[in-house]
Every structure is written in C-alpha cells, then in structure tokens.
Amino acid sequence: MSAIDFSDPATIAFLTDALTTAGVHGLEISRPDGQLRIVVAGKDGARLSSTGAPPRAPSSATAVVKAPMAGRFYVEHPGSATPQKLPRSVSDADVVGFVGVGHVLLPLRASRSGVLIRLLAEPGALVGFGDPLFEIELQP
Amino acid sequence: MPEMPEQSATAGRRFDTVLIANRGEIAARIERACRELGLKTVAICSEADRDAPYGSTADSFLCIGPSSAARSYLNQDAILLAARLTGAGAIHPGYGFLSENAAFADAVEKAGLIFIGPSASSIATMGDKISAKRAMMAAGVPCVPGPDTSLPDDPTSVERIALEIGYPVIIKAAGGGGGRGMRVVPKSDQLHEAIALTREEARKAFGSPSLYMEKFLQHPRHIEMQVVCDDHGNAVWLGHRDCSMQRRHQKVVEEAPAPGIAADIIQPVGEACVQACLQIGYRGVGTFEFLYEDGAFYFIEMNTRLQVEHPVTEMTSGLDIVQAQIEAAQGHVLNLTQGDVTCKGHSFECRINAEDPDTFLPSAGVITHLVLPQGPGIRVDTHIHTGYTVSPYYDSLIAKLIVHAPTRAEAMARMCDALAGTEIEGIATNIPFLRSLFEDHAFARGETDIHYLEHWLKLRRAA
Numbered sequence: 001m002s003a004i005d006f007s008d009p010a011t012i013a014f015l016t017d018a019l020t021t022a023g024v025h026g027l028e029i030s031r032p033d034g035q036l037r038i039v040v041a042g043k044d045g046a047r048l049s050s051t052g053a054p055p056r057a058p059s060s061a062t063a064v065v066k067a068p069m070a071g072r073f074y075v076e077h078p079g080s081a082t083p084q085k086l087p088r089s090v091s092d093a094d095v096v097g098f099v100g101v102g103h104v105l106l107p108l109r110a111s112r113s114g115v116l117i118r119l120l121a122e123p124g125a126l127v128g129f130g131d132p133l134f135e136i137e138l139q140p
Numbered sequence: 141m142p143e144m145p146e147q148s149a150t151a152g153r154r155f156d157t158v159l160i161a162n163r164g165e166i167a168a169r170i171e172r173a174c175r176e177l178g179l180k181t182v183a184i185c186s187e188a189d190r191d192a193p194y195g196s197t198a199d200s201f202l203c204i205g206p207s208s209a210a211r212s213y214l215n216q217d218a219i220l221l222a223a224r225l226t227g228a229g230a231i232h233p234g235y236g237f238l239s240e241n242a243a244f245a246d247a248v249e250k251a252g253l254i255f256i257g258p259s260a261s262s263i264a265t266m267g268d269k270i271s272a273k274r275a276m277m278a279a280g281v282p283c284v285p286g287p288d289t290s291l292p293d294d295p296t297s298v299e300r301i302a303l304e305i306g307y308p309v310i311i312k313a314a315g316g317g318g319g320r321g322m323r324v325v326p327k328s329d330q331l332h333e334a335i336a337l338t339r340e341e342a343r344k345a346f347g348s349p350s351l352y353m354e355k356f357l358q359h360p361r362h363i364e365m366q367v368v369c370d371d372h373g374n375a376v377w378l379g380h381r382d383c384s385m386q387r388r389h390q391k392v393v394e395e396a397p398a399p400g401i402a403a404d405i406i407q408p409v410g411e412a413c414v415q416a417c418l419q420i421g422y423r424g425v426g427t428f429e430f431l432y433e434d435g436a437f438y439f440i441e442m443n444t445r446l447q448v449e450h451p452v453t454e455m456t457s458g459l460d461i462v463q464a465q466i467e468a469a470q471g472h473v474l475n476l477t478q479g480d481v482t483c484k485g486h487s488f489e490c491r492i493n494a495e496d497p498d499t500f501l502p503s504a505g506v507i508t509h510l511v512l513p514q515g516p517g518i519r520v521d522t523h524i525h526t527g528y529t530v531s532p533y534y535d536s537l538i539a540k541l542i543v544h545a546p547t548r549a550e551a552m553a554r555m556c557d558a559l560a561g562t563e564i565e566g567i568a569t570n571i572p573f574l575r576s577l578f579e580d581h582a583f584a585r586g587e588t589d590i591h592y593l594e595h596w597l598k599l600r601r602a603a
Binding site: 069070071072100101126128129130131 | 202203204212218224
C-alpha cells in the first residue's frame, strides 16, 4: 500500500478516470500520513481534496480521453469546414471529437485543459467503450 | 464524414454474422460453432474481459461497457448498438445474462435482427412458472401434484389446497427459478407464515407476489430432457441428463444418460416433451427439467436456452447442439428424426470453478500455470490460458471438463484421470473437491439425489 503516492496528480487522475468509468460518485482514502477525497461531480468535473503531504508538481502529466460508448470515431463534425490540427490547446469544455452510431454523434469533451497532442485511434475506426482516443498534455 | 457500413436488417431469417452476447467459455463455444457453419462472428466484452482470447479469434471484437454486468452483458441497448455497428444479423445470447429475457428477444427481433433462441412469447410463457405448468399439463407432461393456478389470498382455500396435496408442500414464486423464492412447509401450522414470507420475497425479488404450491418431494433426482425444434413443426428429444449433484441449487457435475432409469419409464416423458414443444410452437434448443422420485417424473421448469451442460448430450448423441440451435434460427428444417437419435456410451461433465475447494469462496487472479488433460474421450470447453486473469466480476466457471466412454464406470475412471491431469496454478479451483467426489462410492453406484452433495459436504467438513 505504501508504494502508492496519493498526492501524485497522475494517481489522482487515474483514480478519477476509474471512478468516472465505473459510474462511482466518490472515493475517500484515509491513511496515517494523510487523506484523499475525490468527488466526481456531474458537469463540473471532479473535485478533490487532499491533506497531509503537499502535492508535487507534475513533470509532464497527460490525460487520455476515452470512448464513452462503442461507435465510430470522428475527430471533427461532418459539417466542419476547417480540419482540426494537432497539437492544439484545448480547455475542459471543448468538444474534441465524436463517437457516432448511425447518424447520432456523441460529442467528446476534453474534460481537461491542456494541449491535445496525439490521436490514439484512427479516424473513422470502430472503437469500443473505454478505448483511448486522444492524449492531452495537462497544463499546471 | 466516412461512409457508414452499418446495416440493421436481414432478409428473412438469413444472416451471415452472429454477435455473441456473452462471455467466457460459452462465448468461445458459440464462436467455434459459428465458424464451423461458415458464419462470421462478433465478440463483445466488458472492460474486464478486454484480453479474452475469443476476442482475437472473432471477426470483430468490441468493448461495450464497464466491468459491471449490468452496464455491459446485461445492457440491451449497448448490445443492440454493437450489432448495428458491426453489421451482425443475429444475436446469440448464450446462457445466463439475457438468454431468458423475453423483452430482449423481442427487442432484437424488433430491431430487424434474429434472436438465436425461441420466440419472446415462448420465453415469457416458460418464464412464468404457473403458465409453464399449465402448458405442460395441457401437453400431457407429468407435473408435481398441485394446482396450475396461483394461490388465492383466502387462508381457508389455501389450507384446503395444501391438505389436498398432502404435507410437506413447497411454496414457490411464480416468477422465481434457480432455487430462489421458495419455501418448504412441513406441517399445517407453518403454512400461513411461510406464505406471507415467500410472498414478500417474491414481490421484492421478482416484482410479482404471485405464488403457487406443490407437493414437496423428499429425495428426488434432477433429470432433464434436451430438445431441439425447428420452425416447421419438427421436434426431437436428444436424450436425458442427470444433474442431481448440486450445491446450493447450482449444478456441479452432470452426466448423460441418467443412470438406472428404464427406457419404458423415460421414453413417454421424452415424447411428451416433444409434444409440448409442438403445441407451444417452440423453436431452437431447450431443456425440460424434472424431479424424479420412486419411478415417477415431475416437471419443474423449462430452460428456453442453451445450457451449461449441453456437451454431455453432444457426446452421447453425436449432435452439435449449438450448430443445431443456430440452424433452427436460420429457418432450416431439422435434418433429424426421432429414429435417428441414438445414445452411445456415457458422458460426464465437471464444472471447473475458480473457487476455494473447501469454502467455495470465489478466487480471482492470474493463472500462472495451466495444463489441460488430453486423450481419447476427453474434451475441455474453456477460454482460459496461462497468463489469463480471472476477474471477480462474473460467475466463477472457468472451464468444463467433459469425458466420454463406453460405460458409466469407464467414464468415471476417465474423469478421475482427466481431473488428475489438470493443473491450474495462481488461483484456487474446485478440482481437489471434484477429485474426492469422483472417488465416492454412492456416486459411483448412481444412488444420489439432489440433497446428496450437501450431506456429503457436511460429513466432509465434520471429519
């Protein structure tokens, strides 16, 4: 247990992703050296509070946008005139792509602010739930 | 926007791609049957099963949801979307999960796809134990003594019914099954309390307070009949199985044929099952489950799906039951008459579960070493391999060990050898328990009823 550093932003990001994926609203971990509490709150994204050791600055933390359901992966809306380029800056509310089933497109939000650096799936490919689609380099 | 190759409808009952809406060994088994029939396959998975080996051998493999079964293998919308995305024309539900869900069968057909199984109305009729019993009585299938109607609310009428049947009686939820929602009443003074408790349980667990009452049999065996039917008025029964070796209503060992039952007793029951199928317009494969006591059969329920233990009947009949099921769904005429059905030799199946052999607690983890038995008359249906992670999310069944030999004694000896030749390390399995069970003398003599294993375990714990 002691090998896991709960003040590490990468660990927190991983746990937040896991909670969101599993549809769990919160997590609280108490240890002698501190306490971590993550609350996944609907549209505002995750809130977290941590006491104990001060959080360290991330070296170059990245976040991955995953497919929320099975479908076809699109990086841009079919009506969009200008192709989206990489890398580019994104904020958490930005729509960075779509997962489509038939004519229904589900927008994918960045959920984090940072630089969209990489595509992790081929545009037009069939993707499954949880498949990694984009990598975002987080900005402190 | 790229072109969308999805297709949703099939012409008639033809299809060339089957989506397998299940996981584990049965997903691998169905995939094999499809491949042998020249059909393409779509395997689906939850996050926990992303590394499933049948995913890499399927023509398409798609993760449809998180690890929890409710959000993946039980998520009807996600499965229908996956079928649309991959162009599947049919859905095979396997066993468990959505296999006996009439609403799902209906949704599949309404989406223009083929449900590989019976019609939604057949599933619904057989899913309600009272309507199933009524249908079976009408077809001349012997049933457990007791009315084919739900219990009235009036206490005096209920007492009269119990007296007519004779104590002990059993109260069951009409929507129950698999050993849940039932209560034995040994004497009349416990009747009303038992009804009140079971009714409340039934309301909570099955959404309906409807109950029925039957004679409680003291030492029955569990015998079942496998049937296969087409859409053209043809039906045959493929023989019988004994699944009496149960722990907490879960089958542990199954065999075919059921030992020690004379053909003239069992034959009319098999024929009545066929008649029942024809009367209700049943399609595909199904199993009639009976209790058997003192030379008489009593219908308990029909499973409107492929069963875990289907391989023992495949071994004795020589028929591929999964292929027959798929062909029936395609609208083919059953290429088999009752006269063609034979029963050769004897077959056993052991369910290999990832669980502690003493406490039966599930055991999850990575399989670090695996040796599966080989040789004539040995078959292993499984999806596991060295390095495979047994997840804690689902049923603990990881493999089925099946043997076939000319006689029951030889088949038992072969199973002992096969169990001895099975090595699984990294997780706990029930193999040590199965090995001791196959050395039991009463089991060897075929003298066991559905309570035998529980007693055997109690004695073993006490020793």
